[in-house]
Every structure is written in C-alpha cells, then in structure tokens.
Amino acid sequence: MTLTTRTIAAPVVPTSGALRPLGIDEVQITGGFWHDRQQVNGEATLAHIEHWLEKEGWLANFDRVAAGSTDTEGRRGREFSDSEIYKYLEAVAWEIGRVGDSVRSAELETRFRAVVDRVAAAQDADGYLNTRFGHAGQQPRWSELEWGHELYCLGHLFQAAVARERTAPGADDGLLGIARRAADLIVDAFGADGIQSFCGHPEVEVGLAELGRVTGDRSYLELSALFVERRGHQTLKDIEFGRAYFQDDIPVRDATVLRGHAVRANYLAAGAVDIAVENSDAGLVDALKKQWQRTVDRRTYVTGGQGSHHQDEAFGEDWELPSDRAYSETCAGIASIMFSWRLLLEGNDARYADLIERTLFNVVATSPSAAGTAFFYANTLHQRTPGEAGSPDEISPRALSSVRAPWFEVSCCPPNVARTFASLAAYVATVDGSGLQLHQFAPATINTVLGDGRRVAVEVETDYPRSGRVVVRVVEAPADEMSLSLRVPSWAAGATLLVGGSSREVAPGYATETRVFSAGDVIELNLPMRARFTRPDSRIDAIRGSVAVERGPEVFALESSGMEGLGSNEEEFSRIEIDDRVQPAETGRVGEADAGARLTVSLRVVPESTEGWPYAPELRAAEDASEDADEDAATFTAELLPYHSWGNRGTSTMRIWLPTVGA
Amino acid sequence: MTLTTRTIAAPVVPTSGALRPLGIDEVQITGGFWHDRQQVNGEATLAHIEHWLEKEGWLANFDRVAAGSTDTEGRRGREFSDSEIYKYLEAVAWEIGRVGDSVRSAELETRFRAVVDRVAAAQDADGYLNTRFGHAGQQPRWSELEWGHELYCLGHLFQAAVARERTAPGADDGLLGIARRAADLIVDAFGADGIQSFCGHPEVEVGLAELGRVTGDRSYLELSALFVERRGHQTLKDIEFGRAYFQDDIPVRDATVLRGHAVRANYLAAGAVDIAVENSDAGLVDALKKQWQRTVDRRTYVTGGQGSHHQDEAFGEDWELPSDRAYSETCAGIASIMFSWRLLLEGNDARYADLIERTLFNVVATSPSAAGTAFFYANTLHQRTPGEAGSPDEISPRALSSVRAPWFEVSCCPPNVARTFASLAAYVATVDGSGLQLHQFAPATINTVLGDGRRVAVEVETDYPRSGRVVVRVVEAPADEMSLSLRVPSWAAGATLLVGGSSREVAPGYATETRVFSAGDVIELNLPMRARFTRPDSRIDAIRGSVAVERGPEVFALESSGMEGLGSNEEEFSRIEIDDRVQPAETGRVGEADAGARLTVSLRVVPESTEGWPYAPELRAAEDASEDADEDAATFTAELLPYHSWGNRGTSTMRIWLPTVGA
Incomplete structure (x- = not known):
C-alpha cells in the first residue's frame, strides 16, 4: 500500500477508512466559542508556555546536552519534560498553519525555529535524543522503560514533526530530519530483532504511525505495530499500581475495557486504531470499538472526563465514578478525543463525534482560564471547599482541583490543550466519496474536494452553543449529486432540518441531504437547546x-x-x-x-x-x-x-x- | 506534679483525668469474640510477624548497623521499617503480660530478649538508634525530618519499652535503658535550645509522654509538648500533598477537625491529649474534643474507619466519604482508638467508648484473616470486582482492598493490630474514686482497687455481640457504697438494666447502679440486638x-x-x-x-x-x-x-x- 497522506494538514491522516479528514487549510473556524479559544491560545497561551519552559529550565536541558555538560546535577524537571517542548512545537506548528501568512505567523516562525535549533543541537550523532538518559553521568539509554519515558518523548517529537511537515511541507528548519533520525534509531533498537520491550507510557505508537504516514516509511508503522502487540504480556516490571497502570496486563486485542492510567490507556488505544487501520486488521478495530463503548458506558463522567483515581491517575472499576475527587485529567480528555477521532474516521459513527463534542466542551474547554494562562490539571465534578488561591508566578506541585495553576511540576496539560486548540479545525468536518460531513458546529469556511475529486465549498454560520441553529451555505458545489451530512447529537431528539423551505425532523446520528446543490443553497439544522x-x-x-x-x-x-x-x-x-x-x-x-x-x-x-x-x-x-x-x-x-x-x-x-x- | 503511674499495666496511664485505666493484670478477657482474637494473635500472628521481619531483612538491618556495615547498599525495607520491630516488641511485651507465667510466656520471653539484644547492639554510644540514617554511607541524622521517620521510629521504641516496664517492671533485658538513652539524646537534640523542628510522622509525642509517665522524667513530657506546639507553623517543607498531610498547616490548638494523613492526624491528636492532660491545659483538651467531634460527625465511615483518600492516605473534606475506594486504613482505626481512649480517660464520656467499640468491631477486627496471618491494609466499604487472590508467601506492593495479604512493603498494620489485640483488656474497664466503669463488653474478670483504695472484683459474663445480655457478678465489694457503670451504646435505645429482680430502662451513655454491693450480687444489662x-x-x-x-x-x-x-x-x-x-x-x-x-x-x-x-x-x-x-x-x-x-x-x-x- 502506498502512503499518500503527506499533504493533508491534519494530525491524523489514515490511508484508508470511511472518512477523509480535512486539513486546517481546508477548514477554518471563523468565530464563536472555539474561535475565541483559538485566539486566546495563539495570543496568550503559547507565549505563556514558552515562558515556563524557559523559566523551569526544561528548554535549557537541551542546551546542557549540546554543551556536553550532562554529568552535573543541573538537569531540571521530571523525566518526561522533553515532551512538553515537543508538544509546544506541535502547537506552534499548527498555529502557524492556522494563522497563515501574517506578522504573527512570522514571529511564531522565528520562535519555532529557535527552539528547533536547540533541540537539534542536543541530538546525538546516531539520532538518539533525550536530555535525561544516555549521556555522561546519566543512566544508559533504554535502561528504565517503565518510568523513563524516552520513547514517549519521541512520540511527541514525531507528532510535532508531522504537524510541521503537514503545515509547512519541505520547510528547511530540520525538524522532520531530527524526527526521522530518532525514528530510524528506534527502528534499529526496538525492531523485530531489537529490544523486545516498549515504553511504560504509550505515545510513540501514534507518533510513529503518523510519521510513517507522512514520510511513506513503512518501517515506522511496523515498529508501532510491534509496540502495540508486545504490550499486555507482563513484560514491564510490576509496580505498586499493578501492570494495568501501563496496560501491560492484557494484550490490546484481548482487552474489553480501558483501564489503568487514563492518558496511557487512550494514547495506546489511539495508536492501536492507527495500526489496525493501516493493517486492515478488522479484529483489532472491533476489539477497540468494544473497549471504547464499555469505557463510555461505564467509566466516563457526564463531562466526558475519564479517570476517577488520583493516586494512579487511573480509571476506576465499572460504575466507580464518585464526583468527589473526580480526577478527570485534562490530558485524559484530550487522549480520549484522539481515540474517538480515529474511530470516527474509520467507521463514521456519530457516537464518536458525540463524545468528542462532550469532552471538548466540558473537559478541554474547562482546563484553561479565560485568559489562557492557568489550567486545571484535574477536573473534579464536586468541589466541597474553596481551594487556596494560587499565584500566577508559582509552579503547582500538585494537581489542585479548585484552582487553575499557571504551570505544574508535571505540566503535560497546558501544551496538550494548546496543540488541541491550534489544530481544532481539523476535527470539524470530513469528506468521503459522495459528500461532506459536519461533526462539530462552529462558524467556519470549508473548501475542499470530495473523495472522488469533486470540489465543494461551504460556509457554516452559527452561534452554537448559544443557539442550536446551524446554517450551512453552499459556496461551491459539484454539478451532480452530493451529500451534506450534519451530526445530530444524541441529546437532540426533536431536531429538525430545514432545506429549501421545508423542514423535517431528524434523528440523532447524521442528518443527510443528498441532492444536486448550487451555490447559495442553504441547509439549516435546528437543535433543541432547552435545558x-x-x-x-x-x-x-x-x-x-x-x-x-x-x-x-x-x-x-x-x-x-x-x-x-x-x-x-x-x-x-x-x-x-x-x-x-x-x-x-x-x-x-x-x-x-x-x-x-x-x-x-x-x-x-x-x-x-x-x-x-x-x-x-x-x-x-x-x-x-x-x-x-x-x-x-x-x-x-x-x-x-x-x-x-x-x-x-x-x-x-x-x-x-x-x-x-x-x- | 509527681508521676506515679509506672505500675499500671496499660498503654496509657495519665497522672490525672476522670478515669483511671486498669492494667491487663487487673482485667482479663476470658472468652468470646475478643478472646478468640487474642488467642489467634498470640498463637499465630506474633510468630507470623517475626517470620516476615526476618524474611524481609528488617531485623537484619539492626545487625548491619551493629557490624558497622552500613556503607553498603544492603539495607532492606522502607525508611520506617525499624518501627515494625518496635511494634512487634510492644505486642510481645503485652502478650507476655497477658498470658502470665506459662510455657508460652517463657518462649515469648526468649524471643523477645533475642530481638532486644539485636536492637541494643545497633544503638550508637550516644543513644542514637536508627538503621537508615546517621552511619557511614547513610544520610546524616535528622537530615530529612519530612520523610525520614527517625523520631517516629523512636516513638514506637518508647511505647515498646513502656509496655515492657509496665508488664515486667525492672526486667533486666535492657529495653527501657535503650529507650531512655535514645530519649535523652533527642531531649538534647530537639529540646528548647535544639533543632526547632519535629518529625513528619507524629508518634514520638505519645511515646515520649508515656515514657515520661513510666520513668517520672518530666523532660520527656516537655519535649513531647514542644513537638506538639511546634507543629502547624509551616516548618516542614511543602510537599505534593500539602502540609496538611503531616498536620503542619494549622497549630494543634487552632485546628477544628482532623485532616491530612489519617494515621498521623490521630497519633498527633492522641499525643496532644497526653500533653494537655499532664499540663492541665483545658483549652487544648477542649480544642481536641471539638476536633474529635467534627471528625466523627463528618469524616468517619459507618465502620468507624477514617481516611477516604488512597493517594495520601488522608481524610477527605467534610462529607467526602464515598464507599468506592474507601481507604479506611487499619492503622488509622487503631490511631483513632488511641485518640478516643485518651479523651475517655480525661472526660468520661460514652461517645468515646462508642467509637472505640465501633472501630474495634468494624475496622480492627476486619483487618486480620480468621487465621491471623493475612491482613487488610485498607478497608473499603464497596468492592466492585473480586480482586486477585494473593499468595500467602508473597509481599504485597500495594494495599489491595479485596484480598488480605501476609505482609506489605509498608507493613505498619499487622504489628499494629497485634499490639492492640495483646493489650485489649486494658480498654475494657476503668475506675474512679467511687466506682467501676465497664466500657467494652466481653467475658472478663476484673480485680482492682477504686481510686480511693477500696478493693473491688467482678466477673463479666456475656456472649456479646451474639446477644445483648451482659451480666456483671460482684465477687468482692467494699463494705460501703460504690457505683457500677455499664456503657449503653448510642444505638441501644430501649436497653434495660436488671438489678435485684427489678428492671428499668436505661438511656445511652452510662447506666449506673450506686449502692452497697455484696459478693454474688448481679447486674444485668440487656441491649436490644434487633438488626x-x-x-x-x-x-x-x-x-x-x-x-x-x-x-x-x-x-x-x-x-x-x-x-x-x-x-x-x-x-x-x-x-x-x-x-x-x-x-x-x-x-x-x-x-x-x-x-x-x-x-x-x-x-x-x-x-x-x-x-x-x-x-x-x-x-x-x-x-x-x-x-x-x-x-x-x-x-x-x-x-x-x-x-x-x-x-x-x-x-x-x-x-x-x-x-x-x-x-
């Protein structure tokens, strides 16, 4: 199979599946709830993150490696802090793609390249890249797979490089080369004849899959598949929380529900969908869909949040969902969206888009403050006492639930929110051979080609979720029949679709109008917004x-x-x-x-x-x-x-x- | 004030207070629910504990210090493992006192002395005693008060020495001397002119108080008071869980409720009662009573269990008591009994004895298996899935809730249960100047003197909690009037007291009969046991x-x-x-x-x-x-x-x- 997906400016671009994702050059969110958040993200959050990456010395860790001064005690941050730089780079890459040619884009470009240069300088000659392991005075490479996060960090590096290549193809900043050299190294180190193990924190699986898709190099996909298949056989050491914590208890294809650390579980599941799709592995897809369903039915908060345990940031048992101390980590919400989105592309089922919407509005949007410079790490459903007010200049040692903090000792959430918001337009709509599907509702312009090559352009007007009225105006349509599909959320019983002056009730799922459209045609979805x-x-x-x-x-x-x-x-x-x-x-x-x-x-x-x-x-x-x-x-x-x-x-x-x- | 309490064979012997505790030489439990547990404890649990202390190398840690081989990597166990040896010694001391002269007692005596000898050999010339700190290749003494547990361990040493001195006064095993040398050292090191800090885990406070009471050395009580007063002023470093974790957030006398780590909170509160009583500090007593009451009203499970968080083994907020993952650590239950018992002795209020009973039956009795060789560390109220069956030979890295484990990496609970069961008779009854109070119901013989020196002896007959009938038979009584008081639990509305053929209803609290008693007189309490x-x-x-x-x-x-x-x-x-x-x-x-x-x-x-x-x-x-x-x-x-x-x-x-x- 040829990998032909390099040019779509989206985070996830499978080579097959029911739906083709649209790039952020094909969809722009132009106003409303999500546009406001994208603006705050671009104008405040990205600079806030870079400030903290410098302030905490996590960027300087790369300079130390470049300078060969790793044998001192000076490294700052936790073992996975490199990943925050990569998530930041990914967010900036999407943001540059989002704002297009502009003064702000040029400024972002300068900052982006400066960080890439510091990362590049820290890469070893053979491609190894990590500021915590593998150098003089440090633990050896791959010596602590349970907790070392080396492959996890690389997964985020790959996603950053993919975002960059898809938004600025052939850019001469060198990030894709850095990623490829690191990926080639781990193909050697962990391939079929290499170390028969994997990383305690899944993430490299999705990173490798997309790097394979963007470069056409199947060896990356093959390594990703190896990582997915190796897990679940009690290879990693047992730990206090049990091996379910890093999903090494049950093979992915045998599991019936997500369990253990909620971010890990969802990242792994997302990577497994990628592999299953590329390998046409229907059995694995089916197993993952069942896991998704039971997790949603029994282990998910009404907010879409996942993970009820503080101690191990983990899922509870079925029905173990106390509002008290609900953990519902922001990153678990984002990871759940990654999993759902891949299943949506594969199978075109509105339930995946429903959960994405629920999680976006009630977990991801909850995390950042209105100003975009403080974040909830956990998202409790019940705050019994007002927390202590935090300081905007002080790192939070703990995932306080009642107060948003500017930064955390484990600060995965802020850059994860940033990359999600910057790439959010890619989750709005898809196409297939016969039409366009609108999954999320936001004022938007969509300008794309259907799977069969026919051009289509629409504008979406709505002030959703203020009202439930969503107007799709056709700007350009093929001469012959096509379909426009609008998601009707599961809560929206009684929704109506107004086409050409006639209104009909549409059931939850997708409301589809198939006809010959002309420029100026309008479809209007009305969702009942009664509380x-x-x-x-x-x-x-x-x-x-x-x-x-x-x-x-x-x-x-x-x-x-x-x-x-x-x-x-x-x-x-x-x-x-x-x-x-x-x-x-x-x-x-x-x-x-x-x-x-x-x-x-x-x-x-x-x-x-x-x-x-x-x-x-x-x-x-x-x-x-x-x-x-x-x-x-x-x-x-x-x-x-x-x-x-x-x-x-x-x-x-x-x-x-x-x-x-x-x- | 003279300290005159050395000869009462009980864990807590204040010099003043409403009630005088009785020693285990004055009260024996002779049958029934608790006697069964005492027997299993003496015959199986103590040997089980010693086996694991050897197997895990926690006893051998003392030998390493004695041999001066601390600069190797060989130390086993967590930083507080010494304390398990001391709790074991305390349990054995009580058990020797309980079984009296017998073959089994002699065997226990031999084992006891052998362990004491190994502890003695590890004590430094200046009295310092710890296997984890202060020797070649180790961190310096007192260099990590937040997590080091050095003073915590000594607190348990002191309690062991107190138990020994009160059950075998003047024994030549040397344990009391070891304790005094260590206590004298910390009086110097942490006294008014010493290190202005304290241990992250309270316990030395109760240990010092009782060591002061048993030796008459007020400097120990004074140091204990310093430790109590120093806490709450943010002296210890902030940690992930916040300073409430070790109660360094609010001074003891200003707090309104127990919070943070539930064992620490209760140990501290118990020590504070000791200090308040010895210093006639009515304000502190009052503050502690209010903390107790709000904790019971709002932060306690129906079982009496305390602590709802796994992550920090801590109390939740008021009303945060989900059955799911209820932590309710066994040791927190024991610590709560320690706190309640001290308030009972001080103030003679049945509510304290009520909570003790509830916690004994539903937390402490829940922990050990019927055979006494496996333990719940946590005591959840809701188990949604059957856990994995554990192995009787395998240490548990985690506090599994559904399966009792033989031993834990943090193994505080087994020896804590053991010392509680071995000394349980001391919690059954008390005296004051005018009479005898029966707080817990068990077949027992009680032979003591009232506060004014008059002799009294009774026998208690009951198969409680099978039935609610408790018969107190007078064996010896003073010639003049005295009172016999029997607790009527708060749930026992409609209880009746039968005296001399006439029955009257008695309200929850204490049912008291005051009269001239003669040998052979009987009082019968009937508690309604309808479910x-x-x-x-x-x-x-x-x-x-x-x-x-x-x-x-x-x-x-x-x-x-x-x-x-x-x-x-x-x-x-x-x-x-x-x-x-x-x-x-x-x-x-x-x-x-x-x-x-x-x-x-x-x-x-x-x-x-x-x-x-x-x-x-x-x-x-x-x-x-x-x-x-x-x-x-x-x-x-x-x-x-x-x-x-x-x-x-x-x-x-x-x-x-x-x-x-x-x-």
Whole structure:
C-alpha cells in the first residue's frame, strides 16, 4: 500500500477508512466559542508556555546536552519534560498553519525555529535524543522503560514533526530530519530483532504511525505495530499500581475495557486504531470499538472526563465514578478525543463525534482560564471547599482541583490543550466519496474536494452553543449529486432540518441531504437547546438521587461564588437540593460575552440537621424535612453556569450533580 | 506534679483525668469474640510477624548497623521499617503480660530478649538508634525530618519499652535503658535550645509522654509538648500533598477537625491529649474534643474507619466519604482508638467508648484473616470486582482492598493490630474514686482497687455481640457504697438494666447502679440486638438513597461469595437493591462458631438496563423499573454477614451500603 497522506494538514491522516479528514487549510473556524479559544491560545497561551519552559529550565536541558555538560546535577524537571517542548512545537506548528501568512505567523516562525535549533543541537550523532538518559553521568539509554519515558518523548517529537511537515511541507528548519533520525534509531533498537520491550507510557505508537504516514516509511508503522502487540504480556516490571497502570496486563486485542492510567490507556488505544487501520486488521478495530463503548458506558463522567483515581491517575472499576475527587485529567480528555477521532474516521459513527463534542466542551474547554494562562490539571465534578488561591508566578506541585495553576511540576496539560486548540479545525468536518460531513458546529469556511475529486465549498454560520441553529451555505458545489451530512447529537431528539423551505425532523446520528446543490443553497439544522435534567444510571452509586443540568453540549454547574445570600456559604452549599419539578429557565447572558448561558433553577437549603453521628435509623437532614419542604426550607432560585467556566470568579465551591428534593 | 503511674499495666496511664485505666493484670478477657482474637494473635500472628521481619531483612538491618556495615547498599525495607520491630516488641511485651507465667510466656520471653539484644547492639554510644540514617554511607541524622521517620521510629521504641516496664517492671533485658538513652539524646537534640523542628510522622509525642509517665522524667513530657506546639507553623517543607498531610498547616490548638494523613492526624491528636492532660491545659483538651467531634460527625465511615483518600492516605473534606475506594486504613482505626481512649480517660464520656467499640468491631477486627496471618491494609466499604487472590508467601506492593495479604512493603498494620489485640483488656474497664466503669463488653474478670483504695472484683459474663445480655457478678465489694457503670451504646435505645429482680430502662451513655454491693450480687444489662437499618446524613452524597444494616456493634455486608443464584455474579451484584420495608431476619449461626450472625434481607436484582451512555433524561435501570418492581424483578433473600468477616471465603465483591428499592 502506498502512503499518500503527506499533504493533508491534519494530525491524523489514515490511508484508508470511511472518512477523509480535512486539513486546517481546508477548514477554518471563523468565530464563536472555539474561535475565541483559538485566539486566546495563539495570543496568550503559547507565549505563556514558552515562558515556563524557559523559566523551569526544561528548554535549557537541551542546551546542557549540546554543551556536553550532562554529568552535573543541573538537569531540571521530571523525566518526561522533553515532551512538553515537543508538544509546544506541535502547537506552534499548527498555529502557524492556522494563522497563515501574517506578522504573527512570522514571529511564531522565528520562535519555532529557535527552539528547533536547540533541540537539534542536543541530538546525538546516531539520532538518539533525550536530555535525561544516555549521556555522561546519566543512566544508559533504554535502561528504565517503565518510568523513563524516552520513547514517549519521541512520540511527541514525531507528532510535532508531522504537524510541521503537514503545515509547512519541505520547510528547511530540520525538524522532520531530527524526527526521522530518532525514528530510524528506534527502528534499529526496538525492531523485530531489537529490544523486545516498549515504553511504560504509550505515545510513540501514534507518533510513529503518523510519521510513517507522512514520510511513506513503512518501517515506522511496523515498529508501532510491534509496540502495540508486545504490550499486555507482563513484560514491564510490576509496580505498586499493578501492570494495568501501563496496560501491560492484557494484550490490546484481548482487552474489553480501558483501564489503568487514563492518558496511557487512550494514547495506546489511539495508536492501536492507527495500526489496525493501516493493517486492515478488522479484529483489532472491533476489539477497540468494544473497549471504547464499555469505557463510555461505564467509566466516563457526564463531562466526558475519564479517570476517577488520583493516586494512579487511573480509571476506576465499572460504575466507580464518585464526583468527589473526580480526577478527570485534562490530558485524559484530550487522549480520549484522539481515540474517538480515529474511530470516527474509520467507521463514521456519530457516537464518536458525540463524545468528542462532550469532552471538548466540558473537559478541554474547562482546563484553561479565560485568559489562557492557568489550567486545571484535574477536573473534579464536586468541589466541597474553596481551594487556596494560587499565584500566577508559582509552579503547582500538585494537581489542585479548585484552582487553575499557571504551570505544574508535571505540566503535560497546558501544551496538550494548546496543540488541541491550534489544530481544532481539523476535527470539524470530513469528506468521503459522495459528500461532506459536519461533526462539530462552529462558524467556519470549508473548501475542499470530495473523495472522488469533486470540489465543494461551504460556509457554516452559527452561534452554537448559544443557539442550536446551524446554517450551512453552499459556496461551491459539484454539478451532480452530493451529500451534506450534519451530526445530530444524541441529546437532540426533536431536531429538525430545514432545506429549501421545508423542514423535517431528524434523528440523532447524521442528518443527510443528498441532492444536486448550487451555490447559495442553504441547509439549516435546528437543535433543541432547552435545558434538560439528566439522571444517572443507578449503578453509579455515588450520584444516586441527583440530577445534572445540561443544555446542548454543555454540562452546567452550581458555583458558590457569584451566589448571594442563601446557599452561598460552604456550610449551606453542602445542604442544597434542587426541585426537579421546576424546569431550568434560561436567563440570558450575564457579564462578558464568553461567559455562556446561565440557567435559573429552583433550590432550597435543607435546614441544618442535628450534628452528631451521621448514620442513624431515620433519615437526617434533607430527608428529614422533605415532606415539609415548604415550611422548613425556603425555596430560592440560583443560576447555574457552564461547567467549563467555573473557577473563573475566584475560589469557590462547585457541584455538577444536585440532589433532588426528597431523594 | 509527681508521676506515679509506672505500675499500671496499660498503654496509657495519665497522672490525672476522670478515669483511671486498669492494667491487663487487673482485667482479663476470658472468652468470646475478643478472646478468640487474642488467642489467634498470640498463637499465630506474633510468630507470623517475626517470620516476615526476618524474611524481609528488617531485623537484619539492626545487625548491619551493629557490624558497622552500613556503607553498603544492603539495607532492606522502607525508611520506617525499624518501627515494625518496635511494634512487634510492644505486642510481645503485652502478650507476655497477658498470658502470665506459662510455657508460652517463657518462649515469648526468649524471643523477645533475642530481638532486644539485636536492637541494643545497633544503638550508637550516644543513644542514637536508627538503621537508615546517621552511619557511614547513610544520610546524616535528622537530615530529612519530612520523610525520614527517625523520631517516629523512636516513638514506637518508647511505647515498646513502656509496655515492657509496665508488664515486667525492672526486667533486666535492657529495653527501657535503650529507650531512655535514645530519649535523652533527642531531649538534647530537639529540646528548647535544639533543632526547632519535629518529625513528619507524629508518634514520638505519645511515646515520649508515656515514657515520661513510666520513668517520672518530666523532660520527656516537655519535649513531647514542644513537638506538639511546634507543629502547624509551616516548618516542614511543602510537599505534593500539602502540609496538611503531616498536620503542619494549622497549630494543634487552632485546628477544628482532623485532616491530612489519617494515621498521623490521630497519633498527633492522641499525643496532644497526653500533653494537655499532664499540663492541665483545658483549652487544648477542649480544642481536641471539638476536633474529635467534627471528625466523627463528618469524616468517619459507618465502620468507624477514617481516611477516604488512597493517594495520601488522608481524610477527605467534610462529607467526602464515598464507599468506592474507601481507604479506611487499619492503622488509622487503631490511631483513632488511641485518640478516643485518651479523651475517655480525661472526660468520661460514652461517645468515646462508642467509637472505640465501633472501630474495634468494624475496622480492627476486619483487618486480620480468621487465621491471623493475612491482613487488610485498607478497608473499603464497596468492592466492585473480586480482586486477585494473593499468595500467602508473597509481599504485597500495594494495599489491595479485596484480598488480605501476609505482609506489605509498608507493613505498619499487622504489628499494629497485634499490639492492640495483646493489650485489649486494658480498654475494657476503668475506675474512679467511687466506682467501676465497664466500657467494652466481653467475658472478663476484673480485680482492682477504686481510686480511693477500696478493693473491688467482678466477673463479666456475656456472649456479646451474639446477644445483648451482659451480666456483671460482684465477687468482692467494699463494705460501703460504690457505683457500677455499664456503657449503653448510642444505638441501644430501649436497653434495660436488671438489678435485684427489678428492671428499668436505661438511656445511652452510662447506666449506673450506686449502692452497697455484696459478693454474688448481679447486674444485668440487656441491649436490644434487633438488626436495624441505618440511613446516612444527606450530605454524604455518595451513599444517598442507600441503607446499611447493623446489629449491635457490628456493621453487616453483602458479599457475593457464598451467595448462590440470583445476584451472585459481578454483573448482577451491581444491580442489587434492598427492600427496606422488610425487616432483616436473624438466621442464626452458619459454619464455624466465630463466623458471627447472619441476617437475611429481601433483595432484588434490577433488570439489566440498556447499555449506552449512562446519563439520560429519564432514570435508568433501578429507577426505570421501580414502579413495576414486582413484575420486572424477582425478589429473593440473601444473607448478610458481619463486615469484619468478609473476604474469608475467597475473593469476592462486597458492599455495605445497599440501594433501597426505588431510591
């Protein structure tokens, strides 16, 4: 098979599959919710990240290797800090591609090349590249595969080089050459006759797959396949958290659900899809789809967040999803999107796009502050006490849940968010032989060719998620029949599609209009955006008797800051109940444009219960009073805000799941 | 003030307080639930522990120091492994005291002295004693107070020496001398003019306090007070978990609740009570009582277990008590008993004895296997999947919750259980100037003198907790009036006291009979042992809509192993609901005598719900079917067993909190 995907400016470009991804030169997000975030990302976050990479000395680690001064004690950062530089480079590459020719692009280009030069100088003659291993005074190469992260770092290097080559083909900065020399080295070192092991943290699998796709070098794909197949046979040393932590407990094709470290599990699954697709391995694809489904059905928060354990940043058992201390690492959300996106390209099933949307709005968008210079590492669903306010100049030693921090000792999340936002246009739409599919809703221009070579161009107009109206205007269409497909999210029962003056109800999945289109034709999707109560499966014990409030793709939250009077203090906040007989009312926007919708709900604060032992023969507190709610507890209204915007008004308590009156 | 408490054979002997503790020479447990455990502890657990201390090389660490071979890499175990040897010595000392003159006692004596000799040989000339620090090739003394555990280890040494001196006064084994030399050294090193810091893990505070009490040397108490007062001022370095982890966030007397690492928090609080009592510091006592109360009201599981976080073995916020992954470390339960017991002695309030009983039956008794050779480190309240069966010969790298392990890399729990069981008689009863108080119910002989010197002897007959009948028979009584007080647990509303043929209802607290007693007089307490449903405070979100079943002091659990047919597989087990309109029925004993009561409850398995995204507008699974329960789900009965005996029938799923039908 020939690899012919080098020129599509997208992070994932399989050589086969149901759908072809579009490059960020084919799709531009032109306004709205995601464009705002792309702008903040490009204008604030990227510089913020580079500042911290310098400040913490993680960039200087490369200079030390170049200078041969590795035998001192001076290296800074954790063993995987190189990867943050590579994710930063990947983000900048996408950003340069996104903004196109401009002053800002030129400035980014200068910064990009300067960093690449420092990376290049640290590469050994044989291609080895790592600032923590393999040099004088350091541990030998590949001597600590469980925790060393050498291959993990290279995976991110490869993704950066791929992003660069796809957005600036043939650029003379040298990054692709660096990546290829490193990749050739590990093909030798870990190939069929090499070290029969793999990296404790999956990532090189996706990196190698895409590097193979962009260069046409199959040896990279073959090594990626070896890494996927080797895992699961108890090759790595056992560790405190068990081998499931790095998915070395069960072979990928035998597993039934994601488990262990949630980022690792999803990165691995994403790489396995790449390999399965390239090798036409239907059995492996099927196994991965089943794992995806059970993970979504039983191990995913309502936000799309994954991973309930702090200790090992890991998935819990099925139904083990307490809101308390929900970990829901930002990077796990991004990794889940990587996995889902690959399955979407392979199989064209709206459920993958549904989860991507849910995770984008409620995990990825939640992480950065409005200014784009502080981040949630973990994304809890229930904050019981306001955290300590952090300092914008201080690194956070821990993944505080209540306060966004500018940087972390483990700082994977900020550059991961940055590369995701910079490349986000690539996740909006796809094409196949007969038409165009719109998966995510944002104001956009799309200008591409279908799988059979016919040109098509459309404009998307929408202020989604403010409203559910999505207008697709045809700018250029082939002379003959084609299809336009718009995703109808699973929550959007009752959605309608308006074409040529006639409206029809469309079911969740894809609403497809197939006809001869002309320039100026309009398709209008209307999604019902009425706020809704959501109730959990009874097997999720920790949220029994509670509801969440959702509107469109956004999960809403109750936050104490901004509440006044009843319910606003921590003590009262713990005794709030919602009257779910009263439908949430939309109260319009408050404050800045970006703050999103506000929903007014009917609450009460349960009268203070008796203190003392909290386990009694009779119900206490809330339940005590439930039959006399009107007498004992005043009902009041309060506003919920989109979860992704919580924590922007100072430290606060917060909860997504609200106990219902008398539950 | 004179310290005059050296001769009471009990772990805690304050010089003042409302109640005087009784030594294990004054109280013997003669049969029943706790005697069985004491026997297993003495006959199996102690030898098991010594075996592992040798096998893992933790005892040999002392030999290495004695031989001056510390500059090699050979030391085994974690930095606190010395403490396990000291806890073992403490347990053996109590056990020798418990069994009295006998062949077994002589054998224990030999083993005890052999270990003491090895410890003695490792002590430096100036009294310093630690196998991990302070010698050639090791880090210097006191160079890592956050994590080094040097003072922590000495605290356990002091408790061991105290146990020995109180059970074998003046013994020539040398242990007390070792302890005093080490204590004198740290009085110099950390005294008022010494290092202005303290140990990351509290424990030396209680050790020093008791060593002061047993030797009459006030400098030990004064150093203990310094350690208590120094903590809370951010002296130790900040760590990933924050300074609350080792209680260096808030001074002890300013804190309002226990927080951070649950063992550390309780050990510190126990030491602070000791200091407060010795210094007549009513303000400190009051602060500690308030901390105890809020911790019990808001941060304690129904089992008495404390600490909900795995990551930092720490308390959660108020009401953060998910059954999922409840950590509830065995040692935290023991530490909580240490704290409660000191408050009981100080203030004579039944609530402290109530929590001790709850924690003994449902945390401490849960840890060891029936054979006494495997232990739960953590005590989860909800086991969703059966764990892997462990090996009896294999150390556990992790605190598995579903399987008891023979030993751990951090193996604090087994010797902590052992010393608690061996000294348990000391927690049964107390005296004051006017009478005797019975706090825990077990067949026992008590032979002591009241605070005013009058002799009293009683026998306690009971098969508690099988029945609630507790008979106290007077064997010897003073000629004039005295009081006999029996605790009435808080759950025992409707209890009656039968004296001289007349019965009266007695309220929770203490039922006291004051009169002139004669030999042969009998008081009979009857506690209502009907099984009861217990419901949680609504602020504990994670168990809303569920009930627990309790009977007497025992919390019951549903375990899948032993269930047959409906509900016994993991998938069905996750869909079980209880019909709480049907009172649990006692079905008598099954199997071995010690297995405890069985309670039959009415359950149903909710019909399998639709798979797919588990958050929907309508209730799913359980709730879907609740109105048609009779049609959709067959009701069946199953037996609950005491939580402390779960996990003895093979790997299993288990839950304490059971969702109620239609909740």
